[in-house]
Amino acid sequence: xxTIRDVAREAGVSIATVSRVYNDSxxxxxxxxxxxxxxxxxxxxxxxxxxxxxxxxRTHAIGVLxxxxxxxxxxxxxxGIDLAARQERFQVLVSSSHADTDTLIAAVNSMRGRIDxxxxxxxxEKTTAxxxxxxxxxxxxxxxxxxxxxxxxxxxxxxxxxxxAMVRHLQxxxxxxxxxxxxxxxxxxxxxxxxxxxxxxxxSGIEPEPSLEVPGDFTEAxxxxxxxxxxxxxxxxxxxxxxxxxxAIGLMSALGDAGLRVPQDIAVGGFDDIAISQYLSPPLTTxxxxxxxxxxxxxxxxxxxxxxxxxxxxxxxxVPTQLVLRRSCGSTEPLAPESLLRQRRRPNAEVEPA
Amino acid sequence: xxTIRDVAREAGVSIATVSRVYNDSxxxxxxxxxxxxxxxxxxxxxxxxxxxxxxxxRTHAIGVLxxxxxxxxxxxxxxGIDLAARQERFQVLVSSSHADTDTLIAAVNSMRGRIDxxxxxxxxEKTTAxxxxxxxxxxxxxxxxxxxxxxxxxxxxxxxxxxxAMVRHLQxxxxxxxxxxxxxxxxxxxxxxxxxxxxxxxxSGIEPEPSLEVPGDFTEAxxxxxxxxxxxxxxxxxxxxxxxxxxAIGLMSALGDAGLRVPQDIAVGGFDDIAISQYLSPPLTTxxxxxxxxxxxxxxxxxxxxxxxxxxxxxxxxVPTQLVLRRSCGSTEPLAPESLLRQRRRPNAEVEPA
DNA sequence: GTCTGCAATGAAAACGATTACATCCTGACC
DNA sequence: GGTCAGGATGTAATCGTTTTCATTGCAGAC
Numbered sequence: 056x057x058t059i060r061d062v063a064r065e066a067g068v069s070i071a072t073v074s075r076v077y078n079d080s081x082x083x084x085x086x087x088x089x090x091x092x093x094x095x096x097x098x099x100x101x102x103x104x105x106x107x108x109x110x111x112x113r114t115h116a117i118g119v120l121x122x123x124x125x126x127x128x129x130x131x132x133x134x135g136i137d138l139a140a141r142q143e144r145f146q147v148l149v150s151s152s153h154a155d156t157d158t159l160i161a162a163v164n165s166m167r168g169r170i171d172x173x174x175x176x177x178x179x180e181k182t183t184a185x186x187x188x189x190x191x192x193x194x195x196x197x198x199x200x201x202x203x204x205x206x207x208x209x210x211x212x213x214x215x216x217x218x219x220a221m222v223r224h225l226q227x228x229x230x231x232x233x234x235x236x237x238x239x240x241x242x243x244x245x246x247x248x249x250x251x252x253x254x255x256x257x258x259s260g261i262e263p264e265p266s267l268e269v270p271g272d273f274t275e276a277x278x279x280x281x282x283x284x285x286x287x288x289x290x291x292x293x294x295x296x297x298x299x300x301x302x303a304i305g306l307m308s309a310l311g312d313a314g315l316r317v318p319q320d321i322a323v324g325g326f327d328d329i330a331i332s333q334y335l336s337p338p339l340t341t342x343x344x345x346x347x348x349x350x351x352x353x354x355x356x357x358x359x360x361x362x363x364x365x366x367x368x369x370x371x372x373x374v375p376t377q378l379v380l381r382r383s384c385g386s387t388e389p390l391a392p393e394s395l396l397r398q399r400r401r402p403n404a405e406v407e408p409a
Numbered sequence: 410x411x412t413i414r415d416v417a418r419e420a421g422v423s424i425a426t427v428s429r430v431y432n433d434s435x436x437x438x439x440x441x442x443x444x445x446x447x448x449x450x451x452x453x454x455x456x457x458x459x460x461x462x463x464x465x466x467r468t469h470a471i472g473v474l475x476x477x478x479x480x481x482x483x484x485x486x487x488x489g490i491d492l493a494a495r496q497e498r499f500q501v502l503v504s505s506s507h508a509d510t511d512t513l514i515a516a517v518n519s520m521r522g523r524i525d526x527x528x529x530x531x532x533x534e535k536t537t538a539x540x541x542x543x544x545x546x547x548x549x550x551x552x553x554x555x556x557x558x559x560x561x562x563x564x565x566x567x568x569x570x571x572x573x574a575m576v577r578h579l580q581x582x583x584x585x586x587x588x589x590x591x592x593x594x595x596x597x598x599x600x601x602x603x604x605x606x607x608x609x610x611x612x613s614g615i616e617p618e619p620s621l622e623v624p625g626d627f628t629e630a631x632x633x634x635x636x637x638x639x640x641x642x643x644x645x646x647x648x649x650x651x652x653x654x655x656x657a658i659g660l661m662s663a664l665g666d667a668g669l670r671v672p673q674d675i676a677v678g679g680f681d682d683i684a685i686s687q688y689l690s691p692p693l694t695t696x697x698x699x700x701x702x703x704x705x706x707x708x709x710x711x712x713x714x715x716x717x718x719x720x721x722x723x724x725x726x727x728v729p730t731q732l733v734l735r736r737s738c739g740s741t742e743p744l745a746p747e748s749l750l751r752q753r754r755r756p757n758a759e760v761e762p763a
Numbered sequence: 764g765t766c767t768g769c770a771a772t773g774a775a776a777a778c779g780a781t782t783a784c785a786t787c788c789t790g791a792c793c
Numbered sequence: 794g795g796t797c798a799g800g801a802t803g804t805a806a807t808c809g810t811t812t813t814c815a816t817t818g819c820a821g822a823c
Contacts, residue, residue, distance in 0.1 A: 056522075058779055069803045074781060084801060104522045105463040106779035109808045114459065116502075116523075129484040134477075137505050141516075146523065148470075149503050151491050162495075168410075168458045169470075169500065304688060331685040334658060412809055423773045428811060438771065460809035463778050 057098040066094040077102055112364075116146040117357060118166040120159065120175040121198075122182075123152040127329055128346045132198070135350025136174060143358050145171075156185045163189055171361035174198060174353045179241065194360035194367050196353045201243040208356045208367035210349055210374060214244050214326075217342035217376030218251025218296070221324045224340075224378055225294045226259055228385045230322060234267040234292040236281035236302050245273070248298045248326060267292055271302050278305025286313055294322035294384070300329045303339055307383070318385035328379050340384035343377040411452040420448040431456055466718075470500035471711060472520040474513065474529040475552075476536075477506040481683060482700050486552070489704025490528060497712050499525075510539045517543055525715035528552060528707045533595065548714035548721050550707045555597040562710045562721035564703055564728060568598050568680075571696035571730030572605025572650070575678045578694075578732055579648045580613055582739045584676060588621040588646035590635035590656050599627070602652045602680060621646055625656050632659025640667055648676035648738070654683045657693055661737070672739035682733050694738035697731040 063070040068091060075083045076091045083091075094100075108114045119136055121129065133149065140147050148170055153159040159182055166173070172194035177183040183200055190197075196208040225233050235252045238245025253263045269284045271277035278297055282305070285292060297303035303325030307317055317323050317337055325332060328343035352372055360367045417424040422445060429437045430445045437445075462468045473490055475483065487503065494501050502524055507513040513536055520527070526548035531537040537554055544551075550562040579587050589606045592599025607617045623638045625631035632651055636659070639646060651657035657679030661671055671677050671691055679686060679695035686693040706726055714721045 060779075070780080071782075071803060071805095072801085075802090078781080082801065087801080101518065101521045103463070103779050105459045105461075105468070106808090107781080108459040109457070109463055109779080109810085110781045112808075123488075125484075127481065127484075130481075130487075133484075133487070133503070134506055137503065141504065144519070146519065147503055149487070149491065149501055150495070152488055164455065165498070165500065167455045329684075331688055334685055335688070336690070414809075424810080425773060425775095425812080426771085429772090432811080436771065441771080457809050460778090461811075463780085463809080464811045466778080 057100040059102065062091065062095045062098055062100050065098060066091050114169055114171050115144065116148050116170045118170040118173045119147055119149045120153065120162055120173065121151040122176055123154060131346035132350040135347040136354050139351040139354035143354065145358065156181050160185055172357045174357060191366060194357055194365065196357045196367055198349060198353055199243065206369050208370045210353050210356065210372045212344055212349065213373050213376045214247035215251040217326060218248040219255045220378045221296055221342055222252050222255035225296065225322055225324060225384060228322065230294040231261065232292040233294045233296060234269065234285050236269050236271040236278055236295065236297045236306060238298040239272045245298055252296060271298060273299050273301060275301045275305035278302030279309040282306045282309030296324045298326055300325040300327045300332050300339060300341055304335065307335065317383050322385050323383045333381065337382035340381045341379050343379050345374055349374050411454040413456065416445065416449045416452055416454050419452060420445050468523055468525050469498065470502050470524045471715065472524040472527045473501055473503045474507065474516055474527065475505040476530055477508060485700030486704040489701040490708050493705040493708035499712065510535050514539055526711045528711060545720060548711055548719065550711045550721055552703060552707055553597065560723050562724045564707050564710065564726045566698055566703065567727050567730045568601035569605040571680060572602040573609045574732045575650055575696055576606050576609035579650065579676055579678060579738060582676065584648040585615065586646040587648045587650060588623065588639050590623050590625040590632055590649065590651045590660060592652040593626045599652055606650060625652060627653050627655060629655045629659035632656030633663040636660045636663030650678045652680055654679040654681045654686050654693060654695055658685065658689065661689065671737050676739050677737045687735065691737045692735035694735045695733050697733050699728055703728050
């Protein structure tokens with residue numbers, strides 16, 4: 056590997072000059088700059104990153120810490136982060152699949168000194184607490200944290216708004232008795248969605264009815280059981296909002312087993328807009344979550360603070376969700392071809408999934 | 410940030426001793442080791458990675474270069490890489506979404522000097538060629554490259570075997586006239602799957618019939634059109650193998666539109682086992698691709714060579730595929746609950762997809 | 764009591780860049 | 794012609810480690 060010294064010698068200048076060329080200093084004449092560049096590329100010289108960050112105390116890399124997420128969401132977040140970071144000429148160091156607090160902390164420590172800032176998804180209270188001391192002295196942006204008390208930057212998904220919009224939409228079809236299959240207790244997304252559901256009801260003068268709120272855990276099976284529970288009521292609801300699409304799938308299959316038609320007998324709404332949703336029969340009305348933007352915004356919020364090496368000022372941002380109308384809620388509007396909509400989200404999707 | 414000097418001063422030893430403690434040198438007495446560790450942790454000392462790699466010329470990081478992949482596959486590959494790398498105490502630097510050769514090369518260059526080895530997925534000939542000079546002097550493992558002539562390590566998916574098994578399986582139900590909807594020309598996976606299809610036919614004494622091989626491009630729409638084309642023959646095939654699941658979906662919806670029942674009137678097989686497949690009606694018989702293992706094996710193959718800083722010896726490995734029997738091919742065997750099978754692949758899936 | 768050998772430690776030279784400061788040169792101005 | 798400004802370049806200190814090569818101290822051999 057050629058070093059800056061080799062280039063300097065070969066070009067007949069000092070290493071300071073070569074360095075200046077690579078740092079776009081205005082203190083180099085155009086001739087020299089040109090000459091040095093030529094020699095450097097002939098020698099296949101690439102500045103040594105380690106030496107650089109040793110002296111500048113900057114690594115030009117950001118760390119990304121994610122729990123073990125399901126495919127679609129994960130890859131979109133990373134994609135958003137990756138592209139935004141590349142734009143800013145930052146490298147991305149990832150570490151995912153952190154089941155517990157210990158491995159998460161270990162991961163943070165192993166990244167220390169190798170990154171200028173951190174983007175982390177803390178799925179629960181415990182993990183957020185674990186990151187706390189780090190947050191106080193280092194640029195950190197949290198993805199989708201819970202109670203917004205963190206003293207750092209955060210980006211959240213508009214779970215509340217999405218759920219609210221979904222319920223209001225169901226109401227626009229005349230539904231008055233709307234049930235919900237909830238997500239796991241303690242889960243931040245689940246709680247926000249429930250809150251959106253309740254608020255939407257109250258805003259239309261309906262007091263949420265506990266027996267219409269059945270527990271769930273985001274799995275297909277929970278959706279199935281939830282439906283069974285709801286159908287055992289003497290008065291069955293006319294619409295059900297499942298707090299995520301997987302539960303909506305289970306729900307719909309239970310309804311089918313019970314001989315009920317969706318949406319004629321009962322309307323169904325989901326959340327997430329996972330890839331499957333558009334292929335269900337009927338296609339599922341749901342709430343699209345823009346994971347790409349989540350990642351992108353996180354980078355844009357983080358980068359300025361990496362330059363100062365200071366904690367990110369408390370600043371809370373929200374990524375909007377979008378109601379996706381399909382037939383499961385009774386919508387009959389002519390819809391744009393889904394495949395085109397999808398396409399827009401993955402402009403370079405040229406390669407085969409497997 | 411505390412430096413090694415701070416620790417040395419505070420502990421009353423030389424920096425050499427502190428360094429030795431952190432490098433597990435046997436040349437330190439147990440007392441000293443213990444003492445230094447205590448001081449270090451009190452000062453919250455973490456060795457500076459930049460300084461370390463400057464002197465050792467090793468970064469303890471591997472780069473991962475991926476094209477723009479669809480969600481599920483992408484995240485599983487990364488997960489495999491991440492976990493294996495963590496085991497070996499390596500960091501992972503990712504860069505994805507490389508639509509063209511230029512951005513790919515740029516990404517490689519921006520990683521130079523920051524990584525000890527590279528795992529890259531080169532989706533086509535052009536990209537492989539672009540990486541060629543790099544491959545000659547640096548540890549590289551290619552994921553799923555085409556013709557196995559690359560002078561480096563490679564890990565491929567057993568596309569041929571999977572397609573072969575699928576066709577043989579269809580034949581076991583008595584099908585003699587089996588069509589295929591092909592993937593895009595030039596695509597490596599597509600070509601291997603086609604080859605597997607043809608070989609399976611020949612091995613059972615059937616000469617592949619060109620009119621039973623209709624073109625496709627891995628999209629749902631292509632599957633639909635493929636079905637239309639096949640149904641327009643005077644003699645319709647009794648089974649169709651779609652070269653990926655998305656095309657199988659389009660295919661099945663076209664068959665439905667034509668009033669044909671799957672599998673009674675016509676059997677269907679797919680490839681990839683995307684998440685949707687088990688929810689289709691009927692659930693799709695397909696070939697599972699183990700992306701996790703792909704990533705994991707790549708790391709295990711790469712790591713030893715990073716220590717020598719030498720190119721990876723040409724070594725070609727294959728990740729097996731697995732036939733997943735569901736109802737679309739006519740299988741009536743009692744099947745294990747799918748949700749359990751899925752679970753095994755994502756042991757820590759505690760967090761909500763969105 | 765000296766010498767040898769070995770375990771434990773320290774001093775100092777790298778590693779390859781950035782950058783403050785010094786120096787040189789050129790041309791403008793009086 | 795001398796002075797001065799300022800652009801272009803060079804010198805050298807510095808970043809925080811690892812590692813080679815002393816150096817020290819002590820145990821055991823003679």
